[in-house]
Amino acid sequence: MFHWLEKNPFFFAVAVFVVIAFAGLIEILPNFAQASRPVIGTKPYTTLELAGRHVYIKNSCNACHSQLIRPFKSETDRYGHYSLSGEYAYDRPFLWGSKRTGPDLHRVGNYRTTDWHENHMKDPAAVVPGSIMPAYTWMFKNTADIDTAYAEQLTVMKAFAVPYNKELPMADGSKVTVALADTVEGARASALEEAKVIAVDMKDQDVKDAVAAGQVPEIVALIAYLNSLK
Amino acid sequence: MENRPLEYDYTVAKWFMLSTIVLGIVGMLVGVILAWEMAFPAVNTIAGSGLAEYTNFSRLRPLHTDAVIFGFTLSGIFSTWYYIGQRVLKVSMAESKFLMFLGKLHFALYLLVVVAVVGSLLLGITTSKEYAEFEWPIDIAVVVVWVTWGMGIFGLIGIRREKSLYISIWYYIATFLGIAMLYLFNNMEIPTYFASGGIGAWYHSVSMYSGTNDALVQWWYGHNAVAFGFTVPIVAMIYYFLPKESGQAVYSYKLSLLAFWGLMFVYLWAGGHHLLFSTVPDWMQTMGSVFSVVLILPSWGSAINMLLTMKGEWQQVAASPLIKFMVLASTFYMFSTLEGPIQAIKSVNALAHFTDWIVGHVHDGTLGWVGFMIMAALFHMAPRVFKREIYSKSLMGTQFWIQTLGVVLYFTSMWIAGITQGMMWRAHDEFGNLAYSFIDTVAVLHPYFTIRAVGGTLYLVGMLLFAFNMYKTMTSSRRVEESELQNASPMGA
Numbered sequence: 218m219f220h221w222l223e224k225n226p227f228f229f230a231v232a233v234f235v236v237i238a239f240a241g242l243i244e245i246l247p248n249f250a251q252a253s254r255p256v257i258g259t260k261p262y263t264t265l266e267l268a269g270r271h272v273y274i275k276n277s278c279n280a281c282h283s284q285l286i287r288p289f290k291s292e293t294d295r296y297g298h299y300s301l302s303g304e305y306a307y308d309r310p311f312l313w314g315s316k317r318t319g320p321d322l323h324r325v326g327n328y329r330t331t332d333w334h335e336n337h338m339k340d341p342a343a344v345v346p347g348s349i350m351p352a353y354t355w356m357f358k359n360t361a362d363i364d365t366a367y368a369e370q371l372t373v374m375k376a377f378a379v380p381y382n383k384e385l386p387m388a389d390g391s392k393v394t395v396a397l398a399d400t401v402e403g404a405r406a407s408a409l410e411e412a413k414v415i416a417v418d419m420k421d422q423d424v425k426d427a428v429a430a431g432q433v434p435e436i437v438a439l440i441a442y443l444n445s446l447k
Numbered sequence: 448m449e450n451r452p453l454e455y456d457y458t459v460a461k462w463f464m465l466s467t468i469v470l471g472i473v474g475m476l477v478g479v480i481l482a483w484e485m486a487f488p489a490v491n492t493i494a495g496s497g498l499a500e501y502t503n504f505s506r507l508r509p510l511h512t513d514a515v516i517f518g519f520t521l522s523g524i525f526s527t528w529y530y531i532g533q534r535v536l537k538v539s540m541a542e543s544k545f546l547m548f549l550g551k552l553h554f555a556l557y558l559l560v561v562v563a564v565v566g567s568l569l570l571g572i573t574t575s576k577e578y579a580e581f582e583w584p585i586d587i588a589v590v591v592v593w594v595t596w597g598m599g600i601f602g603l604i605g606i607r608r609e610k611s612l613y614i615s616i617w618y619y620i621a622t623f624l625g626i627a628m629l630y631l632f633n634n635m636e637i638p639t640y641f642a643s644g645g646i647g648a649w650y651h652s653v654s655m656y657s658g659t660n661d662a663l664v665q666w667w668y669g670h671n672a673v674a675f676g677f678t679v680p681i682v683a684m685i686y687y688f689l690p691k692e693s694g695q696a697v698y699s700y701k702l703s704l705l706a707f708w709g710l711m712f713v714y715l716w717a718g719g720h721h722l723l724f725s726t727v728p729d730w731m732q733t734m735g736s737v738f739s740v741v742l743i744l745p746s747w748g749s750a751i752n753m754l755l756t757m758k759g760e761w762q763q764v765a766a767s768p769l770i771k772f773m774v775l776a777s778t779f780y781m782f783s784t785l786e787g788p789i790q791a792i793k794s795v796n797a798l799a800h801f802t803d804w805i806v807g808h809v810h811d812g813t814l815g816w817v818g819f820m821i822m823a824a825l826f827h828m829a830p831r832v833f834k835r836e837i838y839s840k841s842l843m844g845t846q847f848w849i850q851t852l853g854v855v856l857y858f859t860s861m862w863i864a865g866i867t868q869g870m871m872w873r874a875h876d877e878f879g880n881l882a883y884s885f886i887d888t889v890a891v892l893h894p895y896f897t898i899r900a901v902g903g904t905l906y907l908v909g910m911l912l913f914a915f916n917m918y919k920t921m922t923s924s925r926r927v928e929e930s931e932l933q934n935a936s937p938m939g940a
Contacts, residue, residue, distance in 0.1 A: 219704055220611075223611050223612045223617070224611055224612070226601065226604045226605075226612060226620070229617070229620065230601075230620050230624060233617075233621050233711055234628070236708065236712050237621070237624065237625055237628065237711050237712075237714075237715050238628060238715075239712070239715070240712075240716040241628075241632075241667060241715060244663075244667065244716065244718075244719065244731055244734065245663055245664060245667060248660055248727070248728060248731070249656075249660060274573060274575040275572075275573065276505050276506060276571060277505040277508055277509055277573065277575065278505060279575055280505050280509070281504070281505060283801055285725055285726075287724040287725070287800075288724060289724070289797065290875075291873040291874075291875065291881065292872075294880070294881050295872075295881055295885070300725075300726055301726060302658065302659045302726035302727075304658075305658025305659055305661075305662075306657060307657065308657055308658045308661070309653050309654040309655075309656070309657045310574060310575050310654045310656075310665070311657070311659070311661040311662045312575060313662055313725065314801075315577060315721065315801070315805070316801055316802075316803075317802070318485070319885075319889075320885045345886050346886070347886050347889065347890045348488075348886060349485060349488045351484070351488060351491035351492070351504055352491075352492075352499070354496060355499065355500040362647065362648060364646050364647040364648075365639065365648045366647070367646060367647065368639040368640060368642070368643035368648075368651065369639045369643075369653050371639075371643040371646070372642040373653060376637055376655075377657070401646050
């Protein structure tokens, strides 16, 4: 049979394809049938948080930081409850990372604050002596791309029925609605409102001035995102 | 009397040889910069704080991985295809104007994609998925490049004189099909600009999969991009170049059959080992773990087949630096394909995952196996393509030892770093509290990061020697006759 295949490239290619496609069919499809469902308390990202997530991705934070707490005592002691599948239901793409040059960030919002992040992103070694993380000073100057974040929100709402503007149950029994504006102008305005809340806790005068002038620096969006990781 | 040999047309092979060398230097240089940045963070702002955005670790990291995978390695794969393909199918590209055009188009489009990738990654335009960072416009271009190559492969096979496909061709076909399938499925994404009616950046997209599903598809891709980029086509090369250079027949046809079909079947299952202890279903994790261990069989099948091909001719390893490169490459292949399955065992993975041990594993595979094999392939091709002898044998020997030392420094330091950090992360004191803060586990790595950076730098120095040797071979080496090109490549002192 093999000699015959080696003389018939078409059937050879078909045979190779069947053999390699087999594993994917069995391993991947079943999980898709049972699509990722959110756990109680998981909500979609707000416009500013999503813009911050884009800043996170733009600077490949995931190259050094994981967002996946494994079910070991040493990890739950250090980072909090181990990660659950449903908590990632609105993560497109997933940001688990594959290397922990720095600590895990999946629940960083539980134990770090806005001003901690501000100081740390400006000069990591000043906050954590011995840190090898580079400073991210340009995030204080660059403006976050709110429009693209809004476009992504609209897309996932339409294509994947992500529940914006819907009441969602929280773990404590309350209900929360993540609002999505009808227009891009509305999205910019609501992102700016969120940004003002963050900027109050920040010291950098340029950032405060920018927010007062209606701009959202990347650092503000990033901190909004990091604070949302709980 | 023999017939007059075919005049093979190596134009496209030559072009890809050049891009292999240039992109190899770029990718490895970026890697070396990254290594020094981890050892000495001040290197992050080496071009001044104004340019720090473009020189800091996290922005450069995808550029390093993509430049060595899709730049250096892929160019090497294409280059060897345009060389080996003609020779084992016994047909010249010059015989078909169409195939010649496709080959040239392939190279031109490939270069365009390279430029787009470098530019977009520096600007931070990325999907974040490892080895699939490109946004949708580049993804489409990649598909076009790939299909162009595929048409070239099957076109050449279509007009072949040698009816039986040689082993290397099996592996090239598998490379083409495997990457095509993986790349398409992993990059399913929706351009947000169009879906939202023209809002935001036109190049931005959002993944069709979310959370755990996204991770599953990504590592099915990520792991098997290694399979079909770093294993399958490199095996294609060694099955051709080692027997050619040594004048020995492949040790066992049956073993090559077993290794090929075994590899095809088993490799795809093993992707789950990247997701052990994550939120993907437990049975998939176990499958990933089990199949990773099974994977030793077909991997070692090829490697042993190659080593036994040298049976009775081991003096060639001492005599020829080119044989040295290939024998060490298959040795590193064995080593790396044993180390990988060990890391895929759940209890080992609990320690190794997220640490530098994984980085070390990747690099003994890529530097030792992929890098050495591609450079050996180019060394073997150069005299036949440029009709000149290899410029300097002693320089080749020097390069071999410098790079071998570099690889050894690299993986040993990363072993120690990874296992040290993994042990420190999990250490508890007698009261059950964590023994170390995270930064303690980083500070302890400094010496190993430094050794690694030295190792990487040595490898880059070797790469520069390689480039110099190739340049002199192309331009000013002694011209050779066809009769000198039977087996062992002609080399100058």
